[in-house]
Amino acid sequence: GEVSPAIDSPGAALARSYPVRITVVGAGDVGVACAYNILTRDICSELVLVDVLKDKLKGQVMDLQHGGAFYSTRIRAAESYEDTAHSAVCIITAGVRQRPGESRLELMDRNAALFKGIIPPLVQYSPNTILLIVSNPVDLLTHLAWQMSGLPRERVIGSGTYLDSSRFRTLLAQRLGIDTASVQAMVLGEHGDSSFVYRSGITVGGVPLRTCFERMTDAASASTAFYDLVKGVHQQVVAAAYEVIKLKGYTNWAIGSAVGSIVTTIVHDRRKVLPITTHAGSMRGLESADVFLSLPCVLGRNGVVEVLQILPFMESDEKEDLQSSIEALQSTPKKAS
Numbered sequence: 001g002e003v004s005p006a007i008d009s010p011g012a013a014l015a016r017s018y019p020v021r022i023t024v025v026g027a028g029d030v031g032v033a034c035a036y037n038i039l040t041r042d043i044c045s046e047l048v049l050v051d052v053l054k055d056k057l058k059g060q061v062m063d064l065q066h067g068g069a070f071y072s073t074r075i076r077a078a079e080s081y082e083d084t085a086h087s088a089v090c091i092i093t094a095g096v097r098q099r100p101g102e103s104r105l106e107l108m109d110r111n112a113a114l115f116k117g118i119i120p121p122l123v124q125y126s127p128n129t130i131l132l133i134v135s136n137p138v139d140l141l142t143h144l145a146w147q148m149s150g151l152p153r154e155r156v157i158g159s160g161t162y163l164d165s166s167r168f169r170t171l172l173a174q175r176l177g178i179d180t181a182s183v184q185a186m187v188l189g190e191h192g193d194s195s196f197v198y199r200s201g202i203t204v205g206g207v208p209l210r211t212c213f214e215r216m217t218d219a220a221s222a223s224t225a226f227y228d229l230v231k232g233v234h235q236q237v238v239a240a241a242y243e244v245i246k247l248k249g250y251t252n253w254a255i256g257s258a259v260g261s262i263v264t265t266i267v268h269d270r271r272k273v274l275p276i277t278t279h280a281g282s283m284r285g286l287e288s289a290d291v292f293l294s295l296p297c298v299l300g301r302n303g304v305v306e307v308l309q310i311l312p313f314m315e316s317d318e319k320e321d322l323q324s325s326i327e328a329l330q331s332t333p334k335k336a337s
């Protein structure tokens with residue numbers, strides 16, 4: 001039936017004509033890589049970009065719009081947060097990035113201050129949205145966004161170690177000479193220097209990687225070779241962003257691909273298992289840890305459906321690594337000073 005325009009905001013009217021709207025806040029190098037990846041996936045009817053730099057925003061949006069013949073998504077620059085109303089997913093990429101040598105945690109104060117002007121208006125206009133935080137330090141900012149938003153915790157997530165996991169799988173696959181899709185592995189914990197590999201979960205074509213080593217040689221040297229390989233690849237993963245930042249000033253394409261995959265999983269209610277930032281308390285045994293960090297999450301249309309309960313299956317040093325990641329995150333102040 002007809003809806004009275006008097007009780008209908010322009011945002012609500014648009015939401016009816018464009019059923020799946022996705023918002024990207026921050027039209028910098030990361031925001032645009034996310035936007036572009038989402039466009040090529042044809043998963044939404046409208047993509048809205050937000051930035052405080054109006055000319056830059058207009059330029060980015062025009063440039064994306066000019067490819068309109070090649071994708072079916074409508075692209076708009078938001079004039080105000082009202083234009084983002086009824087977004088299914090809001091992706092936050094606004095804020096400063098690491099300078100060469102700077103750690104992610106060092107960005108906290110500057111980026112937390114920006115969130116005060118971003119999270120409340122976004123949630124005001126999209127009260128049922130999923131917030132996907134990408135700005136760094138992503139775990140601390142996901143925690144802050146959850147506190148500011150008042151949303152249930154399954155609806156506030158961060159891209160977390162999904163990117164680190166892709167880096168790990170790619171680099172390991174290269175060393176093994178096997179396609180990345182056949183190499184399953186998760187990096188968990190902080191997206192940053194204290195991340196760790198869930199070693200027992202690494203499989204190649206469904207075969208535990210550790211088993212592959214054990215078949216080749218005696219148990220002791222197999223174990224050493226397995227640990228050394230995982231450690232070497234993980235060190236490359238931790239160094240990866242620093243290396244790229246030193247070379248080109250920032251990273252954007254890999255994170256854009258990770259975000260496109262996360263958003264697709266949400267919009268299509270895929271229920272994929274992804275290592276993304278969530279509240280630690282969803283893991284039995286970590287209830288008292290008041291931090292957000294990456295754990296294996298089943299992700300769907302309403303956010304995190306459940307967290308896979310891997311804690312009892314983790315080796316003692318993996319549990320120590322998880323504890324160190326929790327402590328690294330707890331020792332950094334969460335609020336802007």
Ligand code: 6V0
Nearest residue numbers: 026027028029030051052094095096097134135136250255
């Ligand atoms: P950039 O290219 O400087 O873009 C940031 C954009 O944010 C700029 O266009 C700003 O104008 C805009 N901005 C600033 N304040 C606001 C505001 N209040 N509202 C709206 N827009 C605003 O940085 P880049 O895109 O390279 O990086 C953005 C963030 O992503 C940084 O914090 C990075 O550290 C982080 N990354 C996170 C990754 C992850 O894996 N989670 C990966 C790469 C970068």
